[in-house]
Every structure is written in structure tokens, then in C-alpha cells.
Amino acid sequence: MCKLLLIISVITITNCSYLRDWRYLPQSDNDKKEIYVVSHGWHTGIVVSSKNISPELSFLFPYFDRGEYFEIGWGDKGFYQASEITGDLVIKALLWPTPSVMHVVSLNNSPEKVFPHSNVIRVTISETGHKKLNKIILNSFKKNENGNAIKTDKGLYGDSMFFMGESYFFMTNTCNTWTSEMLYSAGLPMSTFLTLTASSVIRQVENATQKNNYTP
Numbered sequence: 001m002c003k004l005l006l007i008i009s010v011i012t013i014t015n016c017s018y019l020r021d022w023r024y025l026p027q028s029d030n031d032k033k034e035i036y037v038v039s040h041g042w043h044t045g046i047v048v049s050s051k052n053i054s055p056e057l058s059f060l061f062p063y064f065d066r067g068e069y070f071e072i073g074w075g076d077k078g079f080y081q082a083s084e085i086t087g088d089l090v091i092k093a094l095l096w097p098t099p100s101v102m103h104v105v106s107l108n109n110s111p112e113k114v115f116p117h118s119n120v121i122r123v124t125i126s127e128t129g130h131k132k133l134n135k136i137i138l139n140s141f142k143k144n145e146n147g148n149a150i151k152t153d154k155g156l157y158g159d160s161m162f163f164m165g166e167s168y169f170f171m172t173n174t175c176n177t178w179t180s181e182m183l184y185s186a187g188l189p190m191s192t193f194l195t196l197t198a199s200s201v202i203r204q205v206e207n208a209t210q211k212n213n214y215t216p
Contacts, residue, residue, distance in 0.1 A: 020189035022212060024129040033130040036111045037183065037205045038071060039119040039198040044179040045073030045103070046137075047111045047120075054134035059149055060104060063161050067106035074140055074178040076169035077101045077152075100165035102141055102149075105158050114158075119198075121205050124212060129187035136185040140178070142166050176201045183208075 026032045036047035047069050053060070060070065077099040111120045125133070141149045142164035150164040167173065172194065180195040188208045195201060 020191065022187055022189055022208070024126045024132070024187035025212070026124065026126040031126050032124050033127055035123050035125060035130070035133070035186070036069075037121045037123060037179065037201065038111055038115055039202050040115070041118075042198055043073060043075065044176050044198045044201045045071050046133075046179060046182055047071045047107065048130075048133070048137075050106075052130055052134075054131065054138070056138050057134055063104075063151070064106035064159050065108075067108045067159065069107040069109075069111060071103075071105040071107060071111065072137060073103045073175060074100055074165050075103065075175040077165070097168035097170045100167055100169050101152060102163040102165045103155055103160065104163065105155060105160040107158070119202055121202065121209065123183075123188065123205060123209060125186045125188070129185075133182060133186040136182055140166055140182075172196065180204065 033052055034049065038045050038047055049069055050061075050067060053070065064070075107114050111118075112122075144150055152162045152164055155161050167178075169175075174196050176198055177192060177195055179201050180190045180192045183201075183205065184190040184192055188205065189211060190201075190204050190208065195204070
């Protein structure tokens with residue numbers, strides 16, 4: 001068991017995203033779209049401009065005072081929504097597949113200003129990449145029989161809301177795995193296999209921005 005954990009840790013730390021290349025790089029200045037990756041310590045999320053939200057995701061607008069950006073994250077339902085983190089919650093989230101939620105926050109300013117104490121990275125992607133990102137984010141929301149997202153509770157901070165999520169949280173499928181999958185869908189050279197920690201996501205995004213060889 002100890003050897004298995006060691007192997008997982010080594011894979012997580014070293015990662016293999018350096019073997020991947022960017023996809024869907026912008027073809028012109030007009031093709032550029034900006035997103036942000038935010039790390040709050042243990043949890044990561046993605047921030048998109050409200051003007052770049054696809055029509056399919058516009059169902060979010062009535063729930064919020066219309067801000068300039070939306071921060072979107074995914075995580076374990078019990079752990080994410082808990083007012084107090086207990087050992088039982090942590091063990092349950094890690095050892096058993098548990099339901100997930102989406103956390104959406106409307107931001108009235110840029111994420112660098114809203115989250116001055118968090119690690120925020122600006123990333124340039126293409127319109128094609130952003131469309132693919134919108135689609136996979138949409139697919140992360142669980143829908144009811146009428147095809148509508150399912151609101152569950154008020155969010156953690158600011159103008160925010162929880163919705164039911166698709167897929168299950170597990171030790172090898174964390175909030176940071178979700179973030180890496182979203183970014184990979186947008187074209188970034190991310191490794192989604194065993195990307196379990198916020199630091200792994202941030203390290204890969206930093207490497208990706210250095211490898212982005214877009215020239216106008």
C-alpha cells in the first residue's frame with residue numbers, strides 16, 4: 001500500500017504534461033479569448049468572462065447579479081457545501097465515490113482583484129478552445145427531467161450558488177482533476193491522469209503558458 005501511494009505521489013508530482021502540445025491555438029488577435037485559473041490553496045477553479053459564456057450556459061444569468069466574470073468549480077457535495085470540515089467528511093470524500101456539485105460565483109471585477117491572496121493565472125486560448133470549454137463545463141451540470149440545472153444551496157462567498165454536478169468525487173477524481181480536464185478540453189497541454197492537487201494544476205498551467213507560441 002505504501003509503495004502504491006509513493007508511485008501515485010511521484011506521478012502526481014512529476015506529471016507528464018510536458019509530452020503534450022497545445023491544440024486550437026489562436027489564429028489571430030481577434031481569435032484570442034482569455035480565461036483564468038485560480039488556486040485557493042487546496043481547490044482550483046476556472047474563471048471565464050460573462051461575455052464569452054455560450055448560450056447553453058446562459059441559464060446561469062438569472063441566478064446572479066450580472067458580473068463581469070464567473071468563477072466555476074466542481075467538487076464533493078458534502079465536503080464542498082459543509083459549514084464545518086470534519087474527519088468523517090474527508091475520509092468519506094476520499095474513500096467512497098460521492099455525489100458532486102458545481103460552485104458558481106459571479107465576480108464584479110477581474111479575478112486578480114477579487115482574489116488578491118489566491119494564485120491567479122491568465123491564460124490565452126482560441127475561440128474554438130473556448131467553445132469546447134463551454135461545452136464540457138455545461139456537461140458538468142446535472143440536469144433534471146426537463147433538462148434544467150438543479151440548484152442546491154447558496155454558495156461559499158459573494159454572489160454564488162451551488163448546483164448538482166455530474167460524475168462522482170473520489171480519491172482519484174478530485175476538484176483539481178476536473179479543472180485539468182476542463183483546461184485540456186480548451187487545448188492546453190494538460191495531463192488529466194492523477195492530477196489530484198492544486199499545485200499540480202498550477203504547475204502545468206504555468207508550463208503551458210510558457211509553451212504557448214501564439215504570435216499575432
